Amino acid sequence: MIINSRFFNRSELIGFVALAALLFVILPLSLDVFRLNLVAKYLTYAFVGIGLVLCWGYGGILSLGQGVFFGLGGYCMAMFLKLEASSVENTKIQSTPGIPDFMDWNQITSLPLFWQPFHSLTLTILAIILVPGLFALIIGTAMFKRRVGGTYFAIITQAVAAILTILIVGQQGYTGGINGMTDLRTLKGWDIRPDHAKVMLYFFEVFLLFGCILLAQFIRLTKLGRILVAMREQEDRVRFSGYSVANFKIFAFCMAAIFAAIGGAMFALNVGFMSPSFVGIVPSIEMVIYTAVGGRMSIFGAVWGSLLVNVAKTGLSESFPQLWLFGLGGLFIAVVLAFPNGLSGIWADYVQPRIDRLLTWRKPKPAKAWTDGSVADGAPAE
Amino acid sequence: MFGDYSIGDLGSIFVMQGFAGLILFSVYVLMALGLAIIFGQMGVINMAHGEFMILGAYVTWLTSSAFQHYLPALFPGYFFLAMVLAFIASGALGMLVEWGLIRHLYKRPLDTLLATWGLSLILQQTYRSVFGAREVGVELPQWMLGSKQITDTIEVPINGIFVMCLTVMITVAVAWIMYKSRWGRQVRAVVQNRIMAGAVGINTEKVDRYTFGLGCGIAGVAGSAFTMIGSTGPTSGQLYIVDTFLVVVFGGAASLIGTIASAFSISQTQSTLEFFMSGSMAKVLTLLAIVGILMLRPQGLFALKVRK
Numbered sequence: 001m002i003i004n005s006r007f008f009n010r011s012e013l014i015g016f017v018a019l020a021a022l023l024f025v026i027l028p029l030s031l032d033v034f035r036l037n038l039v040a041k042y043l044t045y046a047f048v049g050i051g052l053v054l055c056w057g058y059g060g061i062l063s064l065g066q067g068v069f070f071g072l073g074g075y076c077m078a079m080f081l082k083l084e085a086s087s088v089e090n091t092k093i094q095s096t097p098g099i100p101d102f103m104d105w106n107q108i109t110s111l112p113l114f115w116q117p118f119h120s121l122t123l124t125i126l127a128i129i130l131v132p133g134l135f136a137l138i139i140g141t142a143m144f145k146r147r148v149g150g151t152y153f154a155i156i157t158q159a160v161a162a163i164l165t166i167l168i169v170g171q172q173g174y175t176g177g178i179n180g181m182t183d184l185r186t187l188k189g190w191d192i193r194p195d196h197a198k199v200m201l202y203f204f205e206v207f208l209l210f211g212c213i214l215l216a217q218f219i220r221l222t223k224l225g226r227i228l229v230a231m232r233e234q235e236d237r238v239r240f241s242g243y244s245v246a247n248f249k250i251f252a253f254c255m256a257a258i259f260a261a262i263g264g265a266m267f268a269l270n271v272g273f274m275s276p277s278f279v280g281i282v283p284s285i286e287m288v289i290y291t292a293v294g295g296r297m298s299i300f301g302a303v304w305g306s307l308l309v310n311v312a313k314t315g316l317s318e319s320f321p322q323l324w325l326f327g328l329g330g331l332f333i334a335v336v337l338a339f340p341n342g343l344s345g346i347w348a349d350y351v352q353p354r355i356d357r358l359l360t361w362r363k364p365k366p367a368k369a370w371t372d373g374s375v376a377d378g379a380p381a382e
Numbered sequence: 383m384f385g386d387y388s389i390g391d392l393g394s395i396f397v398m399q400g401f402a403g404l405i406l407f408s409v410y411v412l413m414a415l416g417l418a419i420i421f422g423q424m425g426v427i428n429m430a431h432g433e434f435m436i437l438g439a440y441v442t443w444l445t446s447s448a449f450q451h452y453l454p455a456l457f458p459g460y461f462f463l464a465m466v467l468a469f470i471a472s473g474a475l476g477m478l479v480e481w482g483l484i485r486h487l488y489k490r491p492l493d494t495l496l497a498t499w500g501l502s503l504i505l506q507q508t509y510r511s512v513f514g515a516r517e518v519g520v521e522l523p524q525w526m527l528g529s530k531q532i533t534d535t536i537e538v539p540i541n542g543i544f545v546m547c548l549t550v551m552i553t554v555a556v557a558w559i560m561y562k563s564r565w566g567r568q569v570r571a572v573v574q575n576r577i578m579a580g581a582v583g584i585n586t587e588k589v590d591r592y593t594f595g596l597g598c599g600i601a602g603v604a605g606s607a608f609t610m611i612g613s614t615g616p617t618s619g620q621l622y623i624v625d626t627f628l629v630v631v632f633g634g635a636a637s638l639i640g641t642i643a644s645a646f647s648i649s650q651t652q653s654t655l656e657f658f659m660s661g662s663m664a665k666v667l668t669l670l671a672i673v674g675i676l677m678l679r680p681q682g683l684f685a686l687k688v689r690k
Binding site for chain 1: 421499503624
């Protein structure tokens with residue numbers, strides 16, 4: 001099925017190695033644990049970004065509700081951690097010991113049925129994948145089978161994000177309300193709060209992230225990825241060729257949802273809480289921005305975008321809280337107007353050719369290097 | 383749920399909640415009219431629409447403060463001047479935005495969404511820097527205060543009646559502009575076939591700019607009306623933007639009647655439900671119903687039959 005004979009072409013390989021070196025070696029060695037934990041938080045958005053590259057960049061489906069899936073994954077994880085943190089010994093001062101503290105505050109006396117599966121870690125991990133996946137399947141089937149797409153789809157996903165946020169905030173007794181689920185302590189008895197645990201979690205997350213990158217790259221290179229691109233460019237032609245456009249869209253949307261959910265689960269683990277402020281419309285659109293800045297066509301770009309925008313956000317809002325929104329808004333407009341392919345587009349257009357020229361200049365036979373290099377590698381990095 | 387109330391009480395509840403719903407309906411219609419013109423006619427998703435509305439609200443607030451200071455004698459009538467100023471301010475900003483931003487993005491409708499979202503962030507922060515983060519409320523003139531007693535159990539606030547009359551007048555004016563005036567005909571021609579409209583001598587770029595300006599100007603008037611019933615803060619606009627988009631999509635974009643019908647049904651459902659359950663659940667149920675219906679009928683309530 002794989003059309004390209006090599007998994008990565010040369011420039012992608014360089015990108016992969018550079019990212020791996022940065023995340024596995026440079027950042028852990030150079031940052032203290034607090035900053036490393038911040039990077040872990042930023043990288044949770046990279047999961048969402050990779051999903052958006054598949055679904056938006058390749059499939060052309062702009063979802064403004066990725067926060068929903070991020071939140072579902074995060075809440076599944078947080079529910080497990082919360083249940084473990086509210087064991088009978090830990091909560092004996094409550095009127096009903098053994099249930100999460102916010103339930104006790106809201107006069108709920110027994111654990112609701114939908115919380116029961118989250119006693120088990122296996123079921124929780126399954127839920128992190130399946131709940132958002134199924135939810136995306138339902139939305140996707142309902143929308144794409146009826147050929148709803150483009151702007152309509154974007155607005156409806158936004159409405160779904162609004163609904164879920166209002167529901168979480170409103171049902172305080174079952175979800176923790178606006179404060180979310182706080183005070184998460186242990187994972188199977190292993191304390192997630194001390195420094196060494198944070199470092200372990202960081203590495204675990206980076207491993208998962210690279211797993212997702214490889215999976216996304218694999219999808220991109222198979223025939224499926226080609227069909228996604230074809231669909232974005234000429235949907236009708238793909239349909240007339242006998243492919244079921246709706247099914248491919250549903251698949252891309254579900255993959256994006258699952259990636260986002262993994263990111264959400266890692267968020268709950270790394271940051272130690274989950275709240276509706278990461279579910280609603282505003283965070284969902286911000287996640288799209290990270291991807292747009294990094295480059296909607298580039299898997300690595302999504303990771304870089306999530307990292308850089310968040311670093312800028314933290315830096316600016318620490319020192320100039322007034323300026324942050326101006327900066328973010330301006331960045332948005334600039335990226336859309338001037339650089340639709342984001343940072344990776346700038347890289348491919350301006351930096352990559354210079355590097356190539358430098359490399360060919362060093363080689364003794366320029367003509368041969370030309371055929372070895374860019375042409376044999378197929379299309380330049382997108 | 384109905385057990386504790388007598389028939390007469392229930393009647394009054396429905397009337398009063400229905401009236402509260404009508405005020406919500408007015409805000410929805412005013413916001414959705416501008417959006418229906420911009421989204422329905424031009425296909426541009428303007429996420430900054432709420433901020434254009436808030437601009438109108440701030441202009442109204444400034445006008446009312448100015449009248450209080452310098453022309454207290456004319457204060458009862460400040461609202462009419464404020465409305466005109468709000469229309470001009472929002473419309474002018476809208477035309478500027480169209481010239482600087484939107485016209486480069488007509489071929490990429492999804493990107494207008496992102497760019498205008500960036501614009502809305504900038505505008506919000508501008509309001510926060512200029513007017514402060516606290517919400518401001520205008521002082522209503524004497525004749526708008528109080529409420530009108532209709533029967534023993536039913537009373538309706540006067541400012542609500544005023545806002546509703548305003549809504550009706552603006553809607554009629556917009557309908558006239560879009561369907562009867564020469565300019566409205568040009569707008570519809572450009573929507574249906576841009577190239578042909580250009581070929582018969584319509585300046586399509588100019589039509590685009592004025593259409594966008596008109597939509598934003600109506601949002602400004604909506605903001606002006608909004609000050610009658612609520613206070614204004616830098617992020618008030620964002621609260622309404624998704625609802626308003628749903629109103630437009632639910633009604634079937636490009637259909638004025640559809641927009642009004644959907645604003646009516648959504649606001650009435652929500653305000654009636656609000657009486658019997660918590661506000662958040664009422665909102666969730668309403669939105670769920672809209673999304674559910676849109677999944678069954680993606681083209682909205684009143685869709686124009688066009689050949690694609």
